[in-house]
Amino acid sequence: xxxxxxxxxxxxxxxxxxxxxxxxxxxxxxxxxxxxxxxxxxxxxxxxxxxxxxxxxxxxxxxxxxxxxxxxxxxxxxxxxxxxxxxxxxxxxxxxxxxxxxxxxxxxxxxxxxxxxxxxxxxxxxxxxxxxxxxxxxxxxxxxxxxxxxxxxxxxxxxxxxxxxxxxxxxxxxxxxxxxxxxxxxxxxxxxxxxxxxxxxxxxxxxxxxxxxxxxxxxxxxxxxxxxxxxxxxxxxxxxxxxxxxxxxxxxxxxxxxxxxxxxxxxxxxxxxxxxxxxxxxxxxxxxxxxxxxxxxxxxxxxxxxxxxxxxxxxxxxxxxxxxxxxxxxxxxxxxxxxxxxxxxxxxxxxxxxxxxxxxxxxxxxxxxxxxxxxxxxxxxxxxxxxxxxxxxxxxxxxxxxxxxxxxxxxxxxxxxxxxxxxxxxxxxxxxxxxxxxxxxxxxxxxxxxxxxxxxxxxxxxxxxxxxxxxxxxxxxxxxxxxxxxxxxxxxxxxxxxxxxxxxxxxxxxxxxxxxxxxxxxxxxxxxxxxxxxxxxxxxxxxxxxxxxxxxxxxxxxxxxxxxxxxxxxxxxxxxxxxxxxxxxxxxxxxxxxxxxxxxxxxxxxxxxxxxxxxxxxxxxxxxxxxxxxxxxxxxxxxxxxxxxxxxxxxxxxxxxxxxxxxxxxxxxxxxxxxxxxxxxxxxxxxxxxxxxxxxxxxxxxxxxxxxxxxxxxxxxxxxxxxxxxxxxxxxxxxxxxxxxxxxxxxxxxxxxxxxxxxxxxxxxxxxxxxxxxxxxxxxxxxxxxxxxxxxxxxxxxxxxxxxxxxxxxxxxxxxxxxxxxxxxxxxxxxx
RNA sequence: GCGAAAGUGGCGGAAUUGGUAUACGCGCUAGACUUAGGAUCUAGUCCCGAGCGAUCGGGUUGGGGGUUCGAGUCCCCCCUUUCGCACCA
Numbered sequence: 058x059x060x061x062x063x064x065x066x067x068x069x070x071x072x073x074x075x076x077x078x079x080x081x082x083x084x085x086x087x088x089x090x091x092x093x094x095x096x097x098x099x100x101x102x103x104x105x106x107x108x109x110x111x112x113x114x115x116x117x118x119x120x121x122x123x124x125x126x127x128x129x130x131x132x133x134x135x136x137x138x139x140x141x142x143x144x145x146x147x148x149x150x151x152x153x154x155x156x157x158x159x160x161x162x163x164x165x166x167x168x169x170x171x172x173x174x175x176x177x178x179x180x181x182x183x184x185x186x187x188x189x190x191x192x193x194x195x196x197x198x199x200x201x202x203x204x205x206x207x208x209x210x211x212x213x214x215x216x217x218x219x220x221x222x223x224x225x226x227x228x229x230x231x232x233x234x235x236x237x238x239x240x241x242x243x244x245x246x247x248x249x250x251x252x253x254x255x256x257x258x259x260x261x262x263x264x265x266x267x268x269x270x271x272x273x274x275x276x277x278x279x280x281x282x283x284x285x286x287x288x289x290x291x292x293x294x295x296x297x298x299x300x301x302x303x304x305x306x307x308x309x310x311x312x313x314x315x316x317x318x319x320x321x322x323x324x325x326x327x328x329x330x331x332x333x334x335x336x337x338x339x340x341x342x343x344x345x346x347x348x349x350x351x352x353x354x355x356x357x358x359x360x361x362x363x364x365x366x367x368x369x370x371x372x373x374x375x376x377x378x379x380x381x382x383x384x385x386x387x388x389x390x391x392x393x394x395x396x397x398x399x400x401x402x403x404x405x406x407x408x409x410x411x412x413x414x415x416x417x418x419x420x421x422x423x424x425x426x427x428x429x430x431x432x433x434x435x436x437x438x439x440x441x442x443x444x445x446x447x448x449x450x451x452x453x454x455x456x457x458x459x460x461x462x463x464x465x466x467x468x469x470x471x472x473x474x475x476x477x478x479x480x481x482x483x484x485x486x487x488x489x490x491x492x493x494x495x496x497x498x499x500x501x502x503x504x505x506x507x508x509x510x511x512x513x514x515x516x517x518x519x520x521x522x523x524x525x526x527x528x529x530x531x532x533x534x535x536x537x538x539x540x541x542x543x544x545x546x547x548x549x550x551x552x553x554x555x556x557x558x559x560x561x562x563x564x565x566x567x568x569x570x571x572x573x574x575x576x577x578x579x580x581x582x583x584x585x586x587x588x589x590x591x592x593x594x595x596x597x598x599x600x601x602x603x604x605x606x607x608x609x610x611x612x613x614x615x616x617x618x619x620x621x622x623x624x625x626x627x628x629x630x631x632x633x634x635x636x637x638x639x640x641x642x643x644x645x646x647x648x649x650x651x652x653x654x655x656x657x658x659x660x661x662x663x664x665x666x667x668x669x670x671x672x673x674x675x676x677x678x679x680x681x682x683x684x685x686x687x688x689x690x691x692x693x694x695x696x697x698x699x700x701x702x703x704x705x706x707x708x709x710x711x712x713x714x715x716x717x718x719x720x721x722x723x724x725x726x727x728x729x730x731x732x733x734x735x736x737x738x739x740x741x742x743x744x745x746x747x748x749x750x751x752x753x754x755x756x757x758x759x760x761x762x763x764x765x766x767x768x769x770x771x772x773x774x775x776x777x778x779x780x781x782x783x784x785x786x787x788x789x790x791x792x793x794x795x796x797x798x799x800x801x802x803x804x805x806x807x808x809x810x811x812x813x814x815x816x817x818x819x820x821x822x823x824x825x826x827x828x829x830x831x832x833x834x835x836x837x838x839x840x841x842x843x844x845x846x847x848x849x850x851x852x853x854x855x856x857x858x859x860x861x862x863x864x865x866x867x868x869x870x871x872x873x874x875x876x877x878x879x880x881x882x883x884x885x886x887x888x889x
Numbered sequence: 890g891c892g893a894a895a896g897u898g899g900c901g902g903a904a905u906u907g908g909u910a911u912a913c914g915c916g917c918u919a920g921a922c923u924u925a926g927g928a929u930c931u932a933g934u935c936c937c938g939a940g941c942g943a944u945c946g947g948g949u950u951g952g953g954g955g956u957u958c959g960a961g962u963c964c965c966c967c968c969u970u971u972c973g974c975a976c977c978a
Contacts, residue, residue: 061928273893273973280892280974287978305978318978361976386976396978404890405976484977605973669927681914683901687894688971695901697927698914704929741905750903753913760913767930829909834959836909874958876908884958 062700062707064671068793072171080809081121081176083132085575085588092124092131093592095631097600097608098138098185098567101162103147106169107660108675108691109640109653115679116637116748117599118175122789123743126813132592133176134574136183137163140191140563142225145496148528155496156524159186169663174672174792181574185566190573191498192519193583194565197615199501199512200622206252209510212489213347216244220531223493232349236530242348248491249500249559253614257282257483259628260613269633271686274605281606283484288468289393290477292317292370294381297328301370301381304392304482307402308467309459311374312451313420314397315410317381318363321346322389329366329381339364339383346385361386361409372397373476374451384409392482421446421459488611490562495526495535497560505547505554514548520556534558567608568615571595571630583624590626598631605636635746638688640679650690661691673791674700680748680790702756703794705763706783710798712766713780716773725771729820731761732779736816739786748790755787777802782814829880830855832864848875855881 075081096117117133124131137159144155151158163184170177183190201207215224219239223246228235253260261282264275287306294301301317319326321343330339342364363384372379386405387396400410401419410417423446448457454470457463471477491500499520501513513520523542526535536542536558547554572584575592579585594616609631616630639652644659653660666675678699683689735758742751762779765771771779781802788795788808799808823844828851830838838860842851852873855861861883868885875881 276893277973283974283977285977303978307978359976384976386978388977391977398978403978405978408976482977602972678914681901690901692901692915694927695915701929702914708929745905749901750913753903756913827909831908831959834908834957839909872958874908876959880908880959882908882958 062704062794064673064703064794065668067797068172068174068667068672071793071796072174075174075176076171079180081133081178082180083130083178085132085592088130088132090129091592092129092596093571093594094121094124094131094133094597094599095571095595096133096135097598097604098136098570099166100138100141100143101159101166102143103158103162104655106166106663107653107655108663108666108679109642109660111173111663111675112637112640112679112685112689113599113601114170114173114175115676116635116685116746118173118792119676119680119748119789120597120599120743120746121176122792122809123813125809126785126788126811128812131596132181132574133178134181135170135177135179136181136570136574136577137185138563138567138570139163139184139186140497140560140566142494142496145494145528148496149530152528154524155528156186159184172667172672173663173676181577183570183573183577185498185563185570186496188519188521189578189580191566193569193573194498194561195501195513195518195520196515196583197569197618198561198565199515199518201251201618202502202512206255206618207249207490208252209247209249211245212248212250213243214246214248214493215241217241222531222533246491246493248489250487250489250491251614253488253611254483254485256614256617257284257485258481259617260610263613263617263629267629267632267634270631271634271636274602274609274634274636277605278610281485281610284481285483286479286481288471288477289480290373290397290471292373292379292397294325294329294368294370296368297325299325301325301395302393302477303395303397304480305397306482307399307464308471308477309448309454309457309464310399310402310420311372311397311467311471312448313399313401313418314372314374314379315400315416315418316379316398317370318384318387318396318398318406318409319366319381320387320389320394321383321385323383323394325395326366326383329368329383330364333367335364339366343383349385359385361405361412363409363413365413373471373474380415382413390486391484420448420451422449488562488564488614490565491559492562493534493558494560495522495528497563498565499536500557500559500561502557503545503547503554504557505550505552507552508547508549508554510557511547511549511554517548522560534560536560564608564611565615568612569619571612572619572625586624589624593625594627594629595631595633597633597635599635599637601639602636609634635686637685638683640682640691641688642691653691661693666696670696670700671703671793673703673794676792677703677752677790681752683749685746685748699752702759703791705759706787707794707798709759709762709766709780710801712763713773713776715766715769716771716776717769718773720770720772720775725765725775728761728765728771728775728779730823731758732782733816733820735786736782736814737821740813740816743789751786752790755783755790758783758786784808785811785814826878828854830858830861831880831882832861833885834882835864837861837864844878848873848881851875851881852883855883 094117096113121131121133139159144159147153147158148155185191198207215226215229217224217234217237217239219237220234224234224241229241232241233239234241261279261284264278267275285306287304288308289302289304290308290311291300291302303317326343330336333339361384363382366381366383368381369378370381398406400406400417446459448454468479499522501518501520503511503513505511523539526539528535543556543558545554545556572589572593575588576585612630617628619625620628641650642653642659644651644657646658651657651659663675674696678696681699735754738754739751742754762776762783766776784795784799785808796808825841826844827839828842829836830840838858840854840858842854865885870883871886872884873881
């Protein structure tokens, strides 16, 4: 007889059984109620999952099993976000085809999920790299193209002149190509965009209707959308016979605009420097700025660098001629790519004005008697604090106070004079979906010499990725060299045409996958709207904070597009969002505690851990490690705490026989109380996602039962009942060992099919309680008293305590505050 | 710089609504058992002081102030840390 806890055989047995019985499978049409949970769409990257990754899935599975025991057959599907750059890199570096590499990785990951004991509805499995899936990316693209939501424009890419290929941002290391080290340049290419900016306002407003989302994520999205109200103002340029439009949030400072600054990329730049004697120098400077990778240009307070164009514009408010400059600190794609510089009220403009010796003119002046700010840009740098100053020398606005009201007045005045209009600008840019890569969804367009860009007709979808491709990492997109793919017929005129070789950003795949899970094999449509409206939006989405912005914003955008197309009846795809914190661990490499990752060499392999202590141990520890929304440091030593706990539970099963048939005393009511208290605490903890306190409560119940067995204070029946409850409550965290012990206890039904226990309030009450006695708020004694005792009795019992008397000596009790069932506080007044 | 969150034993952390601070676990200490192990069990473990002792007294949730019979929790000021954003006009 072996009473050593050995999880290996037990876990294999139950994993096998869950697989065979397809326990997580949900019939979407007949399910009585709906609850749709979702884990992030994982990328099969080829690196084995480590225990840090496990947190997401283990958390989800604990929730799934918990719901299941509440009678909810939740839908928990899993699929693969299978396109992407690493597959292509693997092909280049190791000569494995991205397709084969990806599917090999998927197989490995599925096995890892299995070993964690995670239940997914695999009948709904999808992989975004299959034509059955990506044809609907193409279909959606065509619908968006029809409605002007997809369009093409020039945009810069990172270009390695030596490899003659496009690089992703992460392939550019300090301005150089990661492979060959050549200096990377910015090159303009015609690329496809989705018009997410049309939805900026709706995406922003929608955040207010998401109480189930973490504030942090909503704040990040608001920040990313970056809405700011202001005005567009026209500054006439007499020499060119046209005017320049700038965007400003501070039209009220227009009288202080002493020069204009354009981004070097601005379309008017060439015209403005045409007559400049230093034109050549300026042109090469422009090229230099443009070739600076965006990350460097925007990064860490890069020095301001500019050139005067030699031209002037007219400030429409003052009628003055002001110089026009080009400078790197003005971004080409925010606002109009041009600003009116007000150095007196803008810190950046001030720096630049001082550097170049440009004039500074104040609009707002401190009020009489108000201390003047430290420097001349003091006022105005803190917009939104009205009353910081008054306008002077700007008729007809003199005397107005800084604030939103004044700004509105200026906008009205500018509109009236016909030199501008109120305008809202967004930081959000349109979504660039073009990738010059093989391993992605081909964009369904062909280019015909006669007809131009022509969409591929719907009946010709999918445009399939060819399998036979050569991967060199050089000479651009491998697809360009596949003649059978590139050479096409124009759908309109049947003439010779060239197929688009750009593929789509993988965020397109992940922005609607949750809908495809509902009808994964439907070859006739993107998804089944009736099922989508029944099962979506997602009740609970669980994933990492790293997707707070891009993925979640794109998915919200696409959901609205589908809504506007009449395909779904809701605008928000994810009702409740939970972001689990990352698992960190000390890294030998860097000497710091960091996010667990392969590159930092601080991962812990679940395979080794499971071999040594079992998946249940990993699960319990992962849930016990701390509040799931916070970062948590993995401790190799602390894992043994979980292992010991499960071992104690395991051995307890045999010790149940030691309990006496009949309780020797009334003290077994205490065990019953502990059992109900545990039910209550675990349930409350689970509802709040506080799995760590749920585990703690179960450890306490285990300790209580262990004590009862040791001291033989409870009958066998009571001990068995307590043990069964422990197994039920522990099941979501440690499914294998609990099922096994449950079965060995002789139950026929599996634990997963039992219903979650409920606590009885009556069982939580004690007849006699310990009442804490405080004197002036300080704990002095505890007295035993009837639970239902009133203030009179409580006070009498408190006064009966010698310790309390001692502390009351020389004082009299002015009043007593009773918290029923908890404490009594005697407040003294010094005796006269 | 802006925004958000958080500071509790040697460590991870607990404490729905203001009501016994430090649950649970790790580590550590002592002991038991043992054909030595990363096994199991028992007891102890916030700090200071007194006592042979069961105990007793005092202090403690980053610092300071306030509200309250009572504050880890609420309010004000300060300090520190982490995360996110950052030439966004």
